[in-house]
Amino acid sequence: MSKKKTVSQQQEMVAPIEWRVPEGISTPFATNMIVQLIENEFKLSFFEVKPPLIFDYSTTRPSSIVADCVGSVIITADRLPKFIEALQSQLNMYQSSKQKK
Numbered sequence: 001m002s003k004k005k006t007v008s009q010q011q012e013m014v015a016p017i018e019w020r021v022p023e024g025i026s027t028p029f030a031t032n033m034i035v036q037l038i039e040n041e042f043k044l045s046f047f048e049v050k051p052p053l054i055f056d057y058s059t060t061r062p063s064s065i066v067a068d069c070v071g072s073v074i075i076t077a078d079r080l081p082k083f084i085e086a087l088q089s090q091l092n093m094y095q096s097s098k099q100k101k
Contacts, residue, residue, distance in 0.1 A: 028070035042080055045072040 030046035037043075047067035054061075075083055 030070060032067055038074070040077050041074045042077065043072065043074050046070050 028046075029048050031049045032047040034045045034047070035042055036045070046069065048070045049065055049067045051065055052062055
């Protein structure tokens with residue numbers, strides 16, 4: 001009879017992350033965001049609203065304004081709290097610096 005070997009502990013590999021931002025990456029302006037829950041992930045879609053140029057205010061206003069999607073990401077439910085924490089931390093620092101002025 002042979003014995004089965006089981007792995008009781010998973011080995012973790014730790015490696016530093018090298019953050020790279022590709023040259024020429026576009027950084028669009030996001031004026032709106034939609035968050036969608038898809039099973040165990042959150043889909044964040046970012047939109048830029050470009051209001052029409054109106055030179056004559058006597059003309060009829062547009063019935064709608066287009067919002068173009070400028071980016072979309074999917075984040076797992078397990079990682080979302082860390083993203084929110086990072087955003088909240090940056091917002092707190094920004095608000096603190098504004099109060100000092």
